Amino acid sequence: MNHFELQNGELACEGAPLTAIAKAVGTPVYVYSTATLVRHYQVFTGAFRAHPNLGEPLVAYAVKANSNLSVLKTLGDLGAGADTVSEGEIRRALAAGIPPERIVFSGVGKTAREIAFALKVGVAEINVESEPEMLMVAGVAAQLGMRATIAIRVNPNVSAGGHAKIATGKAVDKFGVSFAEAARLYANASNNAALNPVGVACHIGSQITDLAPMREAFTKMRGLVEQLRVEGLKVERLDLGGGLGVPYFHMPDPPGVKDYAAMIAEVLGDLKVQLAFEPGRLIAANAGVLLARVLHIHERPEGRRFAVLDAAMNDLVRPAMYDAYHDIRPVKPREGEPLLYDVVGPVCETGDTFTRERLLPPLEAGDLVAFMSAGAYGASMSSEYNTRPLVPEVLVKGGNFAVVRPRPSYDEMLAREPLAEWLGSH
Ligand code: LLP
Secondary structure (H helix, E strand, C coil): CCCEEEECCEEEECCEEHHHHHHHHCCCEEEEEHHHHHHHHHHHHHHHHCCHHHCCCEEEEEHHHCCCHHHHHHHHHCCCEEEECCHHHHHHHHHCCCCHHHEEECCCCCCHHHHHHHHHHCCCEEEECCHHHHHHHHHHHHHHCCCEEEEEEECCCCCCCCCHHHECCCCCCCCCECHHHHHHHHHHHHCCCCEEEEEEECCCECCECCHHHHHHHHHHHHHHHHHHHHCCCCCCEEECCCCECCCCCCCCCCCCHHHHHHHHHHHHCCCCCEEEECCCHHHHHHHEEEEEEEEEEEECCCCCEEEEECCCCCCCCHHHHHCCCCCEEECCCCCCCCEEEEEECCCCCCCCEEEEEEEECCCCCCCEEEECCCCCCCHHHCCCHHHCCCCCEEEEECCEEEEEECCCCHHHHHHCCCCCHHHCCC
């Protein structure tokens, strides 16, 4: 469910018509719905409340999905924690008022500086992904005279995820350690004065549309927790990652959160651990659209019809990078037979193609279109490639909207690059 619907023949976000936002802010622009963000967070937490034996899990929103400060504050105010993968993301979470005891620090390559920062601000837990990283965390903690609370990220060797580039749970992927190694590292950590191992973690991929691989991975994680306990080690937390898929309109609905929670209750209900989740896409994807304008309709004699937009792969890279599908909707749909379009951006690469031969209502130059389900991994992956200003972001609440990341001016963009001193100045 989302809050982007036709009102009086044109697409609106909650009570704000997208044409009004485009007029005020220009295009391309991301538009997020507060009501959808809130609803997704509440549906997620509510699904677990139906299973009291699971306790109250920590829902650490994966900041990478959409790291805008207003989005983080909206979720943080509801009680969300944050799953972070860099010092920058930790700083964002803190700036949005998310308390450190709800912040998890994950990622395969944390630097000593980042680890020290995380320890000093007191994040809830550092998820370590390899033995050398664990030793690095211990070294940094010892230097600071601290004890680092850690979880070991396990790679359950289960394949899942919507695209090879976003599957993370196979042994050949760079993430986490094997079960055997996890047990050894956990035991070593509990004998290290600078480390306080509290649990184990996994995350097997993103845009997962089938519960079976998750069930398999979580069952294996249960086995690990039991094994560690038999060895006399204390395991209090189990972080099950994110990864649950969302509907991108062209495919059958993925399993809902209720089924996900029921499966977890079945597999882990009696394990007596504090559960943690790191959903990203599920919270943010369908809470945002990328709004763009059609610059030209260019018909080639060979029969292709191109809709050239003012948005490009630097604004939304998912189609170019993962062959991702985004529903494309005209903001004011025109009457008439749908036509086949190749929808492309202005960047000088053939990869800057959002879709090929998609049936869409007739489009004309000047029309606004919305890329649906673009709230996750859209703006957070955007760049200034081709020296296109970083795409702005707008947050809607009811009939109000606010620019929560303005479009930089060209002067601001150029001022970020001082010339080398021997070249003079500009
Ligand atoms: N936790 C960890 C450790 C992760 O690596 C990720 C995502 C998440 C949680 C959140 O997963 P989610 O619930 O959003 O599936 N850029 C790609 C997706 C990359 C996901 C990377 N890790 C895309 O646009 O599809």
